[in-house]
Amino acid sequence: MSQSHGKVVIVGSGLIGRCWAVLFARAGHNVTMYDIDEKQLSDALVAIRQQVTEMHQCGSLGEGKTVDGVCQNVRSSSDLATCLQGALHVQECVPEIVDLKKKVFSELDKHVDEGVVMASSSSCIVPSSFTESLRHRSQCIVAHPVNPPQYIPLVEIVPAPWTAPEIVKRTRDLMQSIGQAPVTLNKEVNGFLLNRLQYALIMEGWRLVQDGVCTPEDVDTAVSQGLGLRYSFMGPFEVMHLNAEGIKDYCDRYGANITRVCETQCSAREMPGTSTCTAVHEAMCRQTPVEDLPARRQWRDTRLAALAAHKQELEDKEKKA
Ligand SMILES: NC(=O)c1ccc[n+]([C@@H]2O[C@H](COP(=O)([O-])OP(=O)(O)OC[C@H]3O[C@@H](n4cnc5c(N)ncnc54)[C@H](O)[C@@H]3O)[C@@H](O)[C@H]2O)c1
Numbered sequence: 001m002s003q004s005h006g007k008v009v010i011v012g013s014g015l016i017g018r019c020w021a022v023l024f025a026r027a028g029h030n031v032t033m034y035d036i037d038e039k040q041l042s043d044a045l046v047a048i049r050q051q052v053t054e055m056h057q058c059g060s061l062g063e064g065k066t067v068d069g070v071c072q073n074v075r076s077s078s079d080l081a082t083c084l085q086g087a088l089h090v091q092e093c094v095p096e097i098v099d100l101k102k103k104v105f106s107e108l109d110k111h112v113d114e115g116v117v118m119a120s121s122s123s124c125i126v127p128s129s130f131t132e133s134l135r136h137r138s139q140c141i142v143a144h145p146v147n148p149p150q151y152i153p154l155v156e157i158v159p160a161p162w163t164a165p166e167i168v169k170r171t172r173d174l175m176q177s178i179g180q181a182p183v184t185l186n187k188e189v190n191g192f193l194l195n196r197l198q199y200a201l202i203m204e205g206w207r208l209v210q211d212g213v214c215t216p217e218d219v220d221t222a223v224s225q226g227l228g229l230r231y232s233f234m235g236p237f238e239v240m241h242l243n244a245e246g247i248k249d250y251c252d253r254y255g256a257n258i259t260r261v262c263e264t265q266c267s268a269r270e271m272p273g274t275s276t277c278t279a280v281h282e283a284m285c286r287q288t289p290v291e292d293l294p295a296r297r298q299w300r301d302t303r304l305a306a307l308a309a310h311k312q313e314l315e316d317k318e319k320k321a
Contacts, residue, residue: 005028005029006030006087006089007030007031007032007086007088008020008024008029008031008032008087008088008089008091009031009034009083009089009090009091010024010031010034010090010093011034011090011091011092011093011094011104011108012034012093012094012095012104013033013034013037013040013041013044013076013093014035014040014044014093014095015147016121016145016149017033017035017044018044018047018048018051019145019147019148019150020091020093021033021044021074022051022052022070022150023149023150023178023179023180024073024091025048025071025073026052026055026061026062026065026070026178026179027178028073029088029178030073030075031073031075032074032075032077032087033045033074033075033076033077034077034078034079034080035076041076041078042076045071045074045076048071048074049067051150052070052071055305058306058309059309060151060305060309080108080111081110081111084108084111084112084116087112087116088116088117089116089117089119089174090116090117090119091119091121091143092104092105092108092120092122093121096123096125098125098129098130101120101125101130102130105118105120105130105131105134105140106133109136112136112139115139116136116139117139117167117170117171117174118131118136118140118141119141119142119143120140120143121142121144121145122142122144123144123195124190124191124192124195125142126158126188126190127142127158127159127188128160128161128188131160131162132160132162137160137162137163138163138164138167139164139167140163140167141158141159141160141163141167141168141171142157142158142159143155143156143157143171143182144156144157144158144192144194146194148301148304150308151305151308152304153179153181154181154183154194155175155180155182155183156182156183156185156193156194157171157172157175157184157185158185158188158192159184159185159187161187168184172184201223203268203269205219206271206280207265207267209276209280210269210276215283216279216280216283217287232311233311
């Protein structure tokens with residue numbers, strides 16, 4: 001069975017399971033979704049058609065792909081053992097509860113063949129905490145997407161200490177083949193890569209507000225009208241490289257000051273129940289009251305879709321040039 005069109009099983013048909021189904025089906029895989037809740041499964045098929053239609057409308061379904069063609073690749077099943085037969089890759093998408101991940105992986109372990117990748121979508125639970133005692137533990141890994149993955153392609157691949165190198169490579173290759181952008185961690189770390197970077201930024205914004213340096217709105221403006229513009233197409237290391245005559249020159253010029261500033265950024269502050277929490281909440285609610293959050297999320301996803309289309313267009317042009 002070819003890697004690019006093998007069978008993929010999605011376990012858990014909620015928010016992220018549906019997105020994975022769309023990504024694998026768009027790439028031509030046969031996708032079977034499994035869930036313990038029949039209603040979730042039937043709702044998922046409706047939501048997937050809607051998602052695929054939206055992607056078609058904004059031009060991100062891919063050349064020659066039709067809504068029906070992609071949707072035909074997705075089926076649902078309420079029998080785990082049967083749907084795992086002949087699977088190439090299993091993508092677990094059940095809620096982020098370690099005991100539930102343990103239960104689901106031990107169930108998968110009973111039915112999978114040798115060599116099948118068992119990937120978890122976990123956002124922050126390291127794979128060793130729910131795979132240690134499994135017979136097929138060398139086939140287990142985390143492949144963490146970012147929401148919404150159809151417009152944010154990063155996938156964090158996190159092996160357990162016992163994950164076979166071949167499984168790491170196959171997971172990475174599969175993610176690349178479906179149009180995602182994988183990064184591979186060499187070892188488990190709390191928060192993986194993306195959230196460690198994100199939390200560093202959140203915590204610095206929090207400290208600046210708490211210390212009275214600036215308002216919550218100013219922190220957001222510094223990112224949305226400053227840093228974020230570059231970061232949508234290059235990372236901080238490449239920014240450094242370009243902002244001097246290479247990294248070495250950047251470190252010579254600015255390194256000592258960066259170290260001095262960072263020495264003042266070491267204290268992690270408490271978050272829940274603090275006056276800073278109230279101040280940031282009130283500031284954000286002035287912009288978007290809690291009852292308007294669904295509409296704002298929709299707006300965010302539309303902007304992300306447009307940004308993804310723009311980036312794709314530029315990358316295609318650069319390839320042709
Ligand atoms: N929501 C996000 O933004 C996001 C982003 C990245 C990763 N993740 C990760 O993806 C995973 C799923 O999150 P979600 O937001 O899609 O959750 P969700 O609550 O939307 O969906 C979970 C689904 O799992 C099903 N389920 C529960 N127990 C099950 C079982 N024993 N067997 C099969 N199905 C079962 C539920 O019926 C439900 O349909 C979590 O680990 C989460 O951390 C979520």
